[in-house]
Amino acid sequence: MSVNLAHEDTLNSASTNKNNRFALVSLTSLFFMWGFITCLNDILIPYLKGAFDLTYTQAMLVQFCFFGAYFIVSLPAGNLVGKIGFKKGIVVGLSIASVGCLLFYPASLLEKYSLFLLALFVLASGITILQVSANPYVSALGPSKTASSRLTMTQAFNALGTTVAPFFGAWLIFNGAEHAIADPSAVQTPYIFLALSLLILAIIFAYLKLPNLGQKEHVQQSTQKSWHFSHLKLGALGIFLYVGAEVAIGSFLINFLAEPNIAAMAESQAANYIAYYWGGAMVGRFIGAIVMQRIAAGKVLAFNGACSIILILLAVVLDGSVAMWSILAVGLFNSIMFPTIFSLAINDLGDAASHGAGVLCLAIVGGAIIPLVQGILADLVGVQLSFILPVFCYVYIAYYGLIGSKPMMTLKEGS
Template sequence: MASSAVIIENQGAESPTSVSQNNQFALISLTTLFFMWGFITCLNDILIPYLKDAFALSYTKAMLVQFCFFGAYFIVSLPAGALVSKIGYKRGIVVGLAVACLGCLLFYPASVMGVYGIFLLALFILASGITILQVSANPFVSALGPSKTASSRLTMTQAFNALGTTVAPFFGAWLIFNGIASGVEQNDNVSSEAVQIPYLMLAASLMVLAVIFSKLTLPDLGRNDQAQISPRKAWKFKHLKLGAVGIFLYVGAEVAIGSFLVSFLHEPTIAGMEEAEAARFIAYYWGGAMVGRFVGAFVMQYIAAGKVLAFNAVMVIVLIALAITCDGAVAMWSIIAVGLFNSIMFPTIFSLAIQDLGDATSNAAGVLCLAIVGGAIVPLLQGVLADMLGVQLAFILPAACYVFIAYYGLSGSKPVAINEKG
């Protein structure tokens, strides 16, 4: 029952990204950012089981990794939206890269001191930088072409985010778990020292990107009178409110599944894998998301984005039900296959939620990034369920999240004008 207002129409000879030649360079440059923050975010899925063993944590305490990382979105998103409105998307990207670089550098003293709390602080600062990047880059991509193909364009760039999440598990498993297996764990500080090289490499990469983006010639967008617009104006749109709930639940469910994937595959009744081997299978989960985003970018040129979103949500519910009720290979591959159908959800919910918002779009982007705090709350709640019911039954929680996402795709994403009181 998606409204015709959200249908992605066939634009004839129009390319999937629907951008002019002048904007193509900007779009290509932005894909590197989507790759990097996907890479960094996915490393948390390796970091969680690693720190859980290193500090002998419960599932609930281990999920504080995601709580601190995604909690930064809640605290930083609105200030980041105000900052970007003043300095523009390009400078916002540079600031975000610099802050993320600082967070990566803090992993070194955290590893030397071997204190879990300092790791959490480093993750919070790193995520603060990623939040600024999100607030800058997502609306930047949406602005680089016609609004009718914004979902397709954002999905295409998000495919490179998924490429980063696909590569990261191999990188993390090789460098982090390989350090544990090498025998250096005989030193009490080794479990923390194993993260030094990966995060120092990330810090160097982020700094190089910050320098490059500071020199690039990109469209001067995002810095205008929107800085004086109250965020309350954006909140008057019903489809934005529901979209924020959708982002909250989707990010929470996606992060929770990825966070528990290693532990799930480690279960004797599922696959009984060692953690280093199971960590590599995260790449299949995120690799499915990458493939799905390239396919989705094409499909949504012809089919209403809301309908595609609802279909994918229903498929995920079915797959999680199989993962909960079955054992062995069926459960294992069902949960991994969720990544394929997760693929288009974030960019689709995001672009549907900001559709037809006019000059409130900049603040709306900040509101939606605020909702990414779901990645802090839902995994933590699933950690509580895992401690109480076991890892397998705990997947009931993300399954419930996708029920609302199916509703949003079918009905809740219909654009509604500002109420008369506004």
């Protein structure tokens, strides 16, 4: 009798592992798509600036509308996913993102910049729901000990999307031209293609047989409970600072490489080197996924944070090729930070995981705020010295990896 039960348990375990592997493979497509779409903004900003003759401040509304959606939508998204579960949340997110892409068509016909911003907000809202659904879903598909490794591996495909997107966008939107042609209709083809791709993915995920996780009966209770976890609140600050630092460095790379004492590159030439920054993040995530199978995720996070601090300080105090390659190499150590902070922050949240994910996605608004602060700093002390701001961000990230990420509930939670 006991032998039969043991055999049945083994079969059930094997079946569960097989289902989990299939779910993880399916989810990698989502990580690629939202990385791809997010990085297209780097192409869209100069394009819309030329098409509508915008100031730099007006053009940066692209990033503010995109990252602003995370701030506005994340908590409602967490509550929604708590009601319908991770799988249905993915379908809803894909559907809304598809609608956002379709809105680029009327925006281009009417040639209204405000409609482009609305389309970006809707698109980012869908991606926010995807993030709230897919990130904790990946963490839940297996042992919590290896959650950071799984999330880092899927995030590697997110980085692949950010590496490929600029080439795709430049080819379709700019049509190979060196400068943007002032014709808003050029965005129609790529974004209709993206809309159809997202819609097809939504239909596929609606019919895929995936583990039904993330749905809970008492949403309000778990929502309140999530705020009592100190490692979640500290992790939210870590996400805010990490995304802010990553976006700020990427935003200033071209200006930094154009500095006479760094590389004195023309902007068109310097733009090609951004691939090293994002490509390094992709390579680092594949490496990190393997490393964190053997080494605790918090220690790896602290190590990468320390390396980033050293590299940025070298870029600030030195000149020439050493400074150039030091700042580009930060991308390699950025690689594991977002998925690692995310998985550590929602570790041991139980039924509050989906709301916790919403809190963390809320913190992605750092991508709009930190670059703005560095821009003010650059006006005051210059581009090179302004990189001292990301140093402080990485100091906190290293602290979180070593100390702040340890699961703990505040006394307020009580029994």
